[in-house]
Amino acid sequence: MKPRHKRFALIVGGLVILALVATLVLNAFQSNLVFFFSPTQVAAGEAPKGKSFRIGGMVKEGSLQRSADGVTLRFVVTDTDKEMTVAYKGILPDLFREGKGVVAQGKLGDDGVFVAGEVLAKHDENYMPPEAAKAVGDAHERAAANRAAADAAARTLKP
Numbered sequence: 205m206k207p208r209h210k211r212f213a214l215i216v217g218g219l220v221i222l223a224l225v226a227t228l229v230l231n232a233f234q235s236n237l238v239f240f241f242s243p244t245q246v247a248a249g250e251a252p253k254g255k256s257f258r259i260g261g262m263v264k265e266g267s268l269q270r271s272a273d274g275v276t277l278r279f280v281v282t283d284t285d286k287e288m289t290v291a292y293k294g295i296l297p298d299l300f301r302e303g304k305g306v307v308a309q310g311k312l313g314d315d316g317v318f319v320a321g322e323v324l325a326k327h328d329e330n331y332m333p334p335e336a337a338k339a340v341g342d343a344h345e346r347a348a349a350n351r352a353a354a355d356a357a358a359r360t361l362k363p
Contacts, residue, residue: 238309242339243281243288251312259288259318260307260335268302281306281318285343292320299325307335 205213240258241251251257259281267280276293279302290308300306300323310320 240307240335242283242335242343243286244283244339244343246288246312246318247286254311256309256311256321258307258309258335259290260305261288261339263300263302263304263306265302278317281308283339283343285346288318289316290318290320290323292323294323296323297325301325 238256238258239252240260243259243261245251246259251259261281261283264280264282264287267278269278271277275295276291277296278289278291280287281290282288290310291313292308292310304325307324308318308320309322309324310318313319
């Protein structure tokens with residue numbers, strides 16, 4: 205083999221190896237990619253079916269229900285616009301409380317209940333995940349716009 209052919213073979217072999225490594229890295233990245241959705245987005249059908257994602261918001265007051273085994277529980281996550289029931293089997297973080305921010309990772313069940321494999325709670329009094337804070341803010345803006353539209357409609361109906 206001529207030196208020119210050897211060099212060409214090494215370059216082609218290097219490119220094949222580089223392509224294989226890039227494919228493996230992108231595949232690993234894609235399988236570990238988890239998106240965040242608010243309860244409003246899930247209710248609108250924006251969440252993926254059969255794939256893992258995160259849902260966040262506030263734990264609704266009075267919604268925490270523990271089963272007899274003490275490890276299986278259900279609670280409601282809300283962004284003040286829509287609500288979603290979350291089922292979780294495991295030990296909750298120490299900072300998990302009703303009325304506080306939470307992010308849960310899992311899949312949406314066929315019955316519309318979010319089955320969480322992991323629950324994350326906020327870490328201090330002032331923290332809320334940025335995605336959850338944005339979802340709550342968006343829900344407040346939509347509610348204010350709806351109230352303003354209803355008030356305007358009521359004013360036009362009065363004689």
